[in-house]
Amino acid sequence: MKNPTIASRPWSLLLAGMVALVLAFPCMQALAQDEDADEDESSEAIELEEEDLACLECHDDPTLETKLESGETLSLHISTKDFLGSMHNENSCADCHYEIDIEDHGQGQSTITSKRELGVSMADACVDCHKKKYKEYNDSVHALLIEEGSKKAPMCADCHNPHTVKSWEIAGPEEAMPCGKCHEDIFKASAKDVHGLARNDKENPGPLCSGCHKAHGVKAASLGSGIRDTCLDCHKDAAEKHKVWLPNSERHFEAISCPVCHAPNAQRRVNLRLYDGAGADKQQMLEKTGVPQFIKRAKAADADEAGLDDRELLGLMKEFTKDVGVGKTVVRGRLEVSSGVDAHQLADKSKAISDCKTCHQSGAEPFQSVILTMAGPDGRPLRHEVKKEVLNSLFSIDSVKGFYVLGSTRIKLLDYLLVLVVVGMAGGLLVHITARWLFRRAREKRAAQARRDSGSQ
Amino acid sequence: MHKIYIHPLPVRIWHWLNALGILLLIFTGLQIRYAGLFDVISFRNAVVLHNWAGFFVGANFLLWLFFYFFSDRISVYQPELNPRKYFPMMFRQVYYYAWGILRGERNPYRVTPAAKFNPMQAMTYQIVMLVLMPLQFYTGVLLWDSTSYAGQIDMLGGLRVIATVHVLLSIAFVGFLMTHLYLVTLGHSFGAHTKGMITGYEEVEDEPSSSDDAAKG
Numbered sequence: 001m002k003n004p005t006i007a008s009r010p011w012s013l014l015l016a017g018m019v020a021l022v023l024a025f026p027c028m029q030a031l032a033q034d035e036d037a038d039e040d041e042s043s044e045a046i047e048l049e050e051e052d053l054a055c056l057e058c059h060d061d062p063t064l065e066t067k068l069e070s071g072e073t074l075s076l077h078i079s080t081k082d083f084l085g086s087m088h089n090e091n092s093c094a095d096c097h098y099e100i101d102i103e104d105h106g107q108g109q110s111t112i113t114s115k116r117e118l119g120v121s122m123a124d125a126c127v128d129c130h131k132k133k134y135k136e137y138n139d140s141v142h143a144l145l146i147e148e149g150s151k152k153a154p155m156c157a158d159c160h161n162p163h164t165v166k167s168w169e170i171a172g173p174e175e176a177m178p179c180g181k182c183h184e185d186i187f188k189a190s191a192k193d194v195h196g197l198a199r200n201d202k203e204n205p206g207p208l209c210s211g212c213h214k215a216h217g218v219k220a221a222s223l224g225s226g227i228r229d230t231c232l233d234c235h236k237d238a239a240e241k242h243k244v245w246l247p248n249s250e251r252h253f254e255a256i257s258c259p260v261c262h263a264p265n266a267q268r269r270v271n272l273r274l275y276d277g278a279g280a281d282k283q284q285m286l287e288k289t290g291v292p293q294f295i296k297r298a299k300a301a302d303a304d305e306a307g308l309d310d311r312e313l314l315g316l317m318k319e320f321t322k323d324v325g326v327g328k329t330v331v332r333g334r335l336e337v338s339s340g341v342d343a344h345q346l347a348d349k350s351k352a353i354s355d356c357k358t359c360h361q362s363g364a365e366p367f368q369s370v371i372l373t374m375a376g377p378d379g380r381p382l383r384h385e386v387k388k389e390v391l392n393s394l395f396s397i398d399s400v401k402g403f404y405v406l407g408s409t410r411i412k413l414l415d416y417l418l419v420l421v422v423v424g425m426a427g428g429l430l431v432h433i434t435a436r437w438l439f440r441r442a443r444e445k446r447a448a449q450a451r452r453d454s455g456s457q
Numbered sequence: 458m459h460k461i462y463i464h465p466l467p468v469r470i471w472h473w474l475n476a477l478g479i480l481l482l483i484f485t486g487l488q489i490r491y492a493g494l495f496d497v498i499s500f501r502n503a504v505v506l507h508n509w510a511g512f513f514v515g516a517n518f519l520l521w522l523f524f525y526f527f528s529d530r531i532s533v534y535q536p537e538l539n540p541r542k543y544f545p546m547m548f549r550q551v552y553y554y555a556w557g558i559l560r561g562e563r564n565p566y567r568v569t570p571a572a573k574f575n576p577m578q579a580m581t582y583q584i585v586m587l588v589l590m591p592l593q594f595y596t597g598v599l600l601w602d603s604t605s606y607a608g609q610i611d612m613l614g615g616l617r618v619i620a621t622v623h624v625l626l627s628i629a630f631v632g633f634l635m636t637h638l639y640l641v642t643l644g645h646s647f648g649a650h651t652k653g654m655i656t657g658y659e660e661v662e663d664e665p666s667s668s669d670d671a672a673k674g
Contacts, residue, residue, distance in 0.1 A: 361493030401615025
């Protein structure tokens with residue numbers, strides 16, 4: 001006998017479908033409920049602990065504030081919503097504020113003396129988790145400034161509000177860059193330059209501040225070769241491309257900062273940097289904290305306070321050389337732009353300066369301003385004005401021996417020597433020609449006599 | 458007057474190539490140093506041309522060196538090293554150019570293929586070719602690639618010292634060239650020596666006695 005199949009009984013197929021639908025309905029409903037829950041979770045994915053909720057019960061109040069000894073008003077408001085949206089939303093309040101004793105918290109006068117003091121004391125809490133970043137920060141110009149006693153250099157919380165801080169990936173470019181809080185003029189200039197304009201470009205985004213300067217390990221931009229190597233990290237073919245058209249391109253890369261040509265509207269100048277000793281291990285001279293020798297000595301050498309002249313510079317160099325003991329103190333010249341704002345006016349490469357005469361001719365603009373610098377204890381340059389004539393003086397042959405630019409820093413005395421040789425030679429030859437002309441009769445007589453003599457023989 | 462073959466063909470080719478190269482170097486050198494004061498060609502082209510001309514004259518110099526050192530012709534450059542002999546000879550030559558030539562006296566030096574330079578020339582050329590030229594090439598090469606040769610540049614006192622030596626030498630070359638060009642015109646006629654450097658033959662005045670012999674012959 002043939003076994004009956006479902007297909008052979010259409011009514012049973014219909015029945016099975018109906019049963020399946022009835023059974024599936026509650027499941028579909030449950031699924032719809034899960035989706036709603038997910039939606040809820042996306043806004044408040046993290047459940048706050050009871051004790052955190054207790055903190056926020058008071059602190060999620062925009063009017064909550066306290067008066068500090070310094071006279072400043074410290075807002076104590078923590079927005080629950082912002083905190084939940086921050087990267088720290090999985091931390092509990094006590095993870096960072098472990099010093100708070102719940103028994104007497106909020107009772108009486110705050111023990112915090114100033115906002116600065118709070119920032120400094122709370123940095124320890126950041127270090128507990130962010131050890132690597134803190135190590136980078138400790139080597140930065142910001143940390144060195146604090147070591148020197150700066151009240152303005154930023155600590156962690158000055159850049160990152162710990163209660164609202166968002167992931168680098170989801171924060172917009174503006175939000176991710178707190179640098180503008182202190183470096184406002186540079187920040188504004190940078191927003192309009194070729195990098196700033198490409199900041200929101202999805203395909204090829206321009207670098208943010210930290211892209212070039214490093215966020216935590218930021219150094220004085222003018223130290224060493226500046227941030228040239230950072231430029232080359234992205235513009236990898238730049239060195240090769242320059243080689244094609246720029247004679248001696250390596251030398252240019254060494255002695256000229258990128259914005260000198262790539263920020264065509266910037267003001268340029270010559271920076272004569274002091275270097276320790278001779279030989280391969282030459283180091284840019286770094287002043288020690290609490291020993292203001294550069295400023296003191298440069299001022300003492302500059303008798304008329306109108307900038308160091310060639311002899312004054314030579315004298316100053318000798319003084320530094322005496323200190324070093326081994327090898328001579330030398331200067332290395334470098335062309336750079338005059339300010340951070342100038343350095344952040346980078347133009348499209350089609351507008352970059354490629355006319356050699358911008359620098360290579362007498363009286364060229366970048367050589368009208370000259371400074372002598374030594375790196376300060378924090379790496380930032382300490383400056384003293386130098387008279388521009390130093391670059392063309394014979395006395396600078398030793399003091400500024402490492403800096404020579406064809407055409408513009410030529411030694412004037414050699415020009416006079418060339419004129420003297422040419423005029424002297426031409427004059428001498430002219431005298432000789434004149435004398436030959438004056439003696440022509442005597443020569444003719446002598447020749448005639450010689451002919452007569454030979455004839456008579 | 459009779460002709461003697463003084464300048465072999467390789468020497469003539471070398472001389473004119475060298476002349477061309479040196480003129481190009483002086484012109485481009487002045488253009489590099491004085492860009493803005495005059496602008497016949499661009500600074501960049503002047504630098505590129507100066508570099509090429511420098512290597513060209515350098516290579517030509519090496520040809521000269523091999524030609525003279527690997528033949529006995531180097532003797533023409535050898536000055537009289539005995540001061541007792543050299544100074545009177547030198548003095549006679551200086552006296553001739555300063556005074557004798559005005560009065561129509563005979564050049565005390567007689568050109569021969571084996572000794573084609575007078576004492577003044579031999580000493581000057583020796584200094585120019587064996588001291589000034591190599592020094593100019595060396596400083597030029599250092600300036601040409603100052604990054605690769607940074608160690609040597611520092612050792613010698615820095616870029617500014619090298620550039621100053623290079624410029625001082627070029628001023629010496631300008632002075633030498635001016636004198637050279639003038640003395641070239643002091644042959645028996647204005648263009649005689651120049652013609653000699655083209656044809657290879659110098660026209661030399663006959664000795665009084667030998668000319669009589671020739672006339673008789």
